[in-house]
Structure formats: C-alpha cells, structure tokens
Amino acid sequence: MTSLRRTLLVLLLGAVTAAVAIGAVATYRVALTEADAMFDYHLRQLALSLRDQAFANAFQPSVALDPDEFDFVVQVRDASGVRLYLSHPHKVLPLDVQLGFSTIDTREGRFRVYAQIVRGQVIEVAQPLAVRSRMALGAALKSVWPFAAMLPILGLAVWWVVGRGLVPLDRLARGVAARSPTALEPLTEGNVPVEAQPLVRSLNALLERLRLALNAQRAFTADAAHELRTPIAALKLQAQLAARAPDEATRRAAAADLEAGVERAAHVVEQLLALARVEPGAAERPLERVALDELAASVVADRTQFAIAKRIDLGIAQSHRAMVEGDPDALRTLLANLIDNALRYTPENGQVNVLVGETQARPWLEVADNGPGIPADERARVFDRFYRVPGAGDSGSGLGLAIVSVIAKRHRAEVALDDAPGGGLRVRVTFPASIS
Numbered sequence: 001m002t003s004l005r006r007t008l009l010v011l012l013l014g015a016v017t018a019a020v021a022i023g024a025v026a027t028y029r030v031a032l033t034e035a036d037a038m039f040d041y042h043l044r045q046l047a048l049s050l051r052d053q054a055f056a057n058a059f060q061p062s063v064a065l066d067p068d069e070f071d072f073v074v075q076v077r078d079a080s081g082v083r084l085y086l087s088h089p090h091k092v093l094p095l096d097v098q099l100g101f102s103t104i105d106t107r108e109g110r111f112r113v114y115a116q117i118v119r120g121q122v123i124e125v126a127q128p129l130a131v132r133s134r135m136a137l138g139a140a141l142k143s144v145w146p147f148a149a150m151l152p153i154l155g156l157a158v159w160w161v162v163g164r165g166l167v168p169l170d171r172l173a174r175g176v177a178a179r180s181p182t183a184l185e186p187l188t189e190g191n192v193p194v195e196a197q198p199l200v201r202s203l204n205a206l207l208e209r210l211r212l213a214l215n216a217q218r219a220f221t222a223d224a225a226h227e228l229r230t231p232i233a234a235l236k237l238q239a240q241l242a243a244r245a246p247d248e249a250t251r252r253a254a255a256a257d258l259e260a261g262v263e264r265a266a267h268v269v270e271q272l273l274a275l276a277r278v279e280p281g282a283a284e285r286p287l288e289r290v291a292l293d294e295l296a297a298s299v300v301a302d303r304t305q306f307a308i309a310k311r312i313d314l315g316i317a318q319s320h321r322a323m324v325e326g327d328p329d330a331l332r333t334l335l336a337n338l339i340d341n342a343l344r345y346t347p348e349n350g351q352v353n354v355l356v357g358e359t360q361a362r363p364w365l366e367v368a369d370n371g372p373g374i375p376a377d378e379r380a381r382v383f384d385r386f387y388r389v390p391g392a393g394d395s396g397s398g399l400g401l402a403i404v405s406v407i408a409k410r411h412r413a414e415v416a417l418d419d420a421p422g423g424g425l426r427v428r429v430t431f432p433a434s435i436s
Contacts (some may be wrong), residue, residue: 028140322363
C-alpha cells in the first residue's frame with residue numbers, strides 16, 4: 001500500500017541529500033580550481049626565488065630533512081642538460097620539460113611543473129597533483145561537513161513538516177469515518193487546504209449521488225410496497241371466496257379470478273425486478289455493438305405465441321441494418337416492454353408492428369399498434385412509475401414505460417410517443433449517431 005507520508009519523506013530527504021552531495025562535488029571542484037591557481041602561483045614564486053642561487057654540481061640539501069615534509073620538487077640543470085641540483089634524490093623529473101607551466105606523467109604519478117631559464121640554467125619546480133587533490137578535498141569537506149551534520153536535523157524537520165501538512169487530511173479522514181451511513185450532508189471546505197479541496201468536492205458530489213440514489217431507493221421501495229399491497233389483498237380475498245364457494249360454478253369462477261390475480265401479481269413482481277436491474281447505480285454491464293434488426297427479430301419471435309393466443313398480428317414491418325453501442329440485455333428488456341404494452345392494450349384481431357431503421361445516421365426502434373392509444377395530455381406522465389392512464393384498466397403494472405425511459409437514458413436515446421398511422425399508439429426510440 002502506497003503511503004503519502006512515506007513517499008513525501010523519501011522524496012524530500014532524497015532531494016536534500018542529493019543537494020548536499022551535488023554541493024559537495026561542486027565545492028570540491030571549485031576548491032580544486034582555486035588550489036590549482038594558488039599552487040601554480042607558488043610554483044612560479046619558488047622558481048623565481050632561486051634565480052640568484054649558484055649551482056655547481058648536483059647535490060643533496062645540506063640540512064637533513066624528511067623529504068616527505070616538502071611537497072615541492074626542485075631540479076636545476078645547465079644548458080646541456082646536466083643536473084646541478086635535485087631536492088628529492090628519489091624523485092626524478094624528465095629532462096625535456098617545456099618552459100612555463102605543464103603537467104607531466106612520471107613513474108611516481110602526475111606532477112604540475114613550472115620551468116624557467118635563468119642565467120643559462122633551467123630551474124624546474126614541481127608538485128604532485130595528488131597533493132592538490134588531497135588539499136582541495138580537505139577544503140571541500142570542511143565546507144560541506146556542517147551541512148552533512150545537519151542532515152539528521154533536516155530529516156526530523158521534514159518529518160515534522162510533512163506530518164503537520166497532512167493533519168488536514170487526517171482530520172478529513174476522521175470526519176468521514178465518524179459519519180453514520182445515513183449522514184450524507186456535504187463536507188465543509190472551510191479548513192481544507194487548497195490542494196485537498198478537489199478531493200472534498202469529489203466526495204461531496206459522491207455523497208449527493210448517494211443521497212439521490214438512497215432517496216430513489218426509498219421511494220421505489222415505498223411505491224413497490226404500495227403497489228404489491230393491492231394485488232396481495234385481492235389474492236387473499238379471492239382465495240377466501242374460492243374456499244367459501246357454495247357450488248362448483250362459483251368455485252370455478254373464484255379460481256379463475258384467483259389465477260388472474262396471481263398472473264397480475266407475478267407481472268408486477270417481474271416488472272419491479274426489471275426496474276431494479278436497470279436503475280441508475282445498479283451493476284451495469286459494459287456496452288458492446290448491438291444489431292437492432294437482429295434484436296428485434298429475436299424479441300418478436302419470443303412474443304409470437306402470446307400474440308397468437310390473443311389473436312393479434314405481431315410482426316416486423318420494416319427492418320434495416322442498424323448498429324448501436326449498448327447493453328444487449330437492457331435493450332432486449334426495452335423492446336420487450338414496448339411490445340408487451342402494445343399486445344396488452346391492443347384488442348383481438350388487432351395489429352402490432354415493429355420497425356427498425358436509421359434516419360440521418362441515427363438508428364431507431366419503433367413499435368406501433370392500433371389499440372386505444374394514449375391521450376396527448378397523458379403522454380408526459382406515462383413514464384412515471386406506477387402511473388396508469390385513466391380508463392386503461394388494471395391489467396398493467398404502470399412500470400413498462402418507466403423501464404423503457406430508464407434504459408433509454410442510459411443509452412442517451414430519446415423516446416417519443418405519437419399517434420400511429422392507423423390509429424393507436426406509436427413509440428419510437430431514437431439512438432445517437434450510429435457507429436461504423
């Protein structure tokens with residue numbers, strides 16, 4: 001699990017450590033450059049200080065000193081190359097050193113050399129580059145070590161600052177954790193840092209969606225309970241009438257009413273389950289390519305026997321290839337509800353036609369019947385749950401077109417009600433522009 005606190009600490013401490021390391025390298029490079037300039041100056045001054053000395057033959061210094069205490073090597077030779085003086089007998093400089101400053105390689109390492117000619121003699125003063133590097137490193141360490149020593153203090157300071165910076169997030173987390181499942185009021189943004197305000201706004205938007213979903217669920221549950229109460233009470237009454245029937249004919253009639261009541265209750269339950277499956281917030285399947293013409297043919301085939309039983313002519317009057325991006329099961333439920341509504345309210349010997357087409361690259365489905373239709377002033381309300389058109393009887397559940405509306409909204413489709421050409425109702429569902 002990723003920790004924001006740990007990530008910030010690692011990044012900040014890493015940045016501070018890297019800055020100190022880069023500073024140390026830069027300081028060393030600067031110190032080395034300064035040391036080179038300073039020691040080159042010393043080499044030249046030392047060579048100039050020997051211009052008045054007389055050297056007859058090569059010899060060792062008269063005073064016995066530890067050669068390692070003197071970093072400079074002095075060599076004097078005459079014009080013919082004969083060595084007249086060497087300060088360090090065990091360190092021999094080449095005889096072909098160029099005049100002025102130069103850097104040479106010897107078996108004892110690299111040397112910085114300054115050479116000049118004075119009164120026919122070549123005076124050479126050299127210094128090992130390792131000495132310069134060592135002194136530059138010492139100077140750099142002396143400059144950097146206070147910062148390195150402060151790294152633990154900086155680490156504690158960074159830890160404290162990060163902790164203080166995350167306090168508002170901790171407070172926000174505790175506030176959310178302390179809420180009850182029904183407390184969906186928006187979170188306050190008053191004491192929230194600017195950087196955390198987008199998170200708070202997103203949480204508030206989520207809480208608002210949850211509130212709307214819970215309200216819709218409560219309303220749905222209340223409506224469902226109210227809607228089921230009537231058929232259940234009717235079933236109970238019809239069962240009592242069947243039990244108390246004085247003769248066989250009355251018993252048969254009561255049993256028929258009971259069967260019809262059971263069918264109506266089963267239809268209501270099925271529609272409630274279908275509505276619960278397509279409600280916003282329910283588990284939604286990923287969208288895929290759906291051929292509306294194939295879907296229409298399949299749904300019509302499933303309803304053919306029911307249409308024959310009611311002596312209704314059900315068929316596909318028009319079918320063109322039309323592709324949409326959608327949920328196949330939800331679209332099947334949409335079309336099935338439109339056809340079931342048409343079959344339910346169309347009288348015997350009536351006609352229900354299903355059409356599939358495309359207009360201006362927008363696919364559409366259409367179901368038209370020659371039933372009683374829906375009055376124009378009632379068409380805006382038939383998409384409300386459990387609403388039934390006055391005079392339409394009690395065979396329906398009042399959920400068919402509500403389910404159609406929910407599925408259409410999910411697919412960004414438009415549902416339009418109109419008068420059918422031969423009388424009755426025509427329902428067209430128009431989808432967004434088709435895909436290739």
